[in-house]
Amino acid sequence: MQCHQQLGRGGRGETAANGGVMRRNIVLIGMMGAGKTAIGAELSRRLGRPFWDTDSEIERAAAMTIPEIFARDGEDFFRARESEVLARVLGGGDSIISTGGGAWLRETNRQRISQNGVSVWLDCDLDTLWQRVRSRPTRPLLQTADPYGTLERLLAERRQFYAQADICVPASRSDTIEDTTNHVLAEIKNKQPMILEAE
Numbered sequence: 001m002q003c004h005q006q007l008g009r010g011g012r013g014e015t016a017a018n019g020g021v022m023r024r025n026i027v028l029i030g031m032m033g034a035g036k037t038a039i040g041a042e043l044s045r046r047l048g049r050p051f052w053d054t055d056s057e058i059e060r061a062a063a064m065t066i067p068e069i070f071a072r073d074g075e076d077f078f079r080a081r082e083s084e085v086l087a088r089v090l091g092g093g094d095s096i097i098s099t100g101g102g103a104w105l106r107e108t109n110r111q112r113i114s115q116n117g118v119s120v121w122l123d124c125d126l127d128t129l130w131q132r133v134r135s136r137p138t139r140p141l142l143q144t145a146d147p148y149g150t151l152e153r154l155l156a157e158r159r160q161f162y163a164q165a166d167i168c169v170p171a172s173r174s175d176t177i178e179d180t181t182n183h184v185l186a187e188i189k190n191k192q193p194m195i196l197e198a199e
């Protein structure tokens with residue numbers, strides 16, 4: 001599936017669609033296990049920019065784990081907190097933001113991300129995702145009788161939305177975290193270089 005490419009947006013200092021100054025956040029989206037947290041941390045280290053992981057921020061604010069939040073308050077509550085946290089961290093303007101796997105599915109979140117930076121989909125195949133998530137009980141949506149089938153269904157349902165990202169980067173099993181980070185930086189430099197310009 002082709003990634004939607006949003007080219008030709010304004011340079012540094014130009015007015016963004018939200019009426020403010022163009023923001024240069026780099027926002028990683030994609031399935032659970034695609035590597036958003038791992039690649040985001042590496043991008044932050046390389047670029048020297050602040051790093052936010054929306055899942056971690058939600059857990060910190062609630063002083064509970066994501067499975068505990070889902071169990072006590074439900075998914076709708078979690079999604080509301082996720083949107084709040086995302087809006088807050090986008091406000092920094094110059095951050096690397098790793099989202100949770102479902103954040104991009106809400107239209108308001110997609111709009112906010114598009115208005116405040118570049119979205120990067122880490123496009124990872126089902127079997128690689130499964131190898132990475134199968135042993136960890138930290139994803140409540142996979143606590144089903146058939147977690148592999150659930151992961152497969154979620155990927156099939158979500159691909160069409162992830163593919164709307166500004167930039168798509170294949171995240172293959174054979175690529176190291178450093179490789180994928182290099183690919184992300186090369187794609188941003190190629191398609192939206194102003195995101196990487198120094199202030």
Ligand SMILES: Nc1ncnc2c1ncn2[C@@H]1O[C@H](COP(=O)(O)OP(=O)(O)OP(=O)(O)O)[C@@H](O)[C@H]1O
Nearest residue numbers: 031032033034035036037038100101132175176177
């Ligand atoms: N080449 C690689 N690229 C990215 N992650 C990798 C790679 N190889 C191994 N991993 C590991 O895969 C695991 C899953 O990655 P990570 O937690 O970053 O995914 P995620 O997209 O943030 O998932 P979630 O949506 O559940 O937060 C991590 O333990 C990470 O270190």
Ligand SMILES: O=C(O)C1=C[C@@H](O)[C@@H](O)[C@H](O)C1
Nearest residue numbers: 032055066100101102139140
């Ligand atoms: O794909 C998803 O919907 C999720 C992914 C994780 O990052 C967490 O945000 C949570 O487990 C939900």
Ligand SMILES: [Mg+2]
Nearest residue numbers: 036037055098
């Ligand atoms: Mg993560």
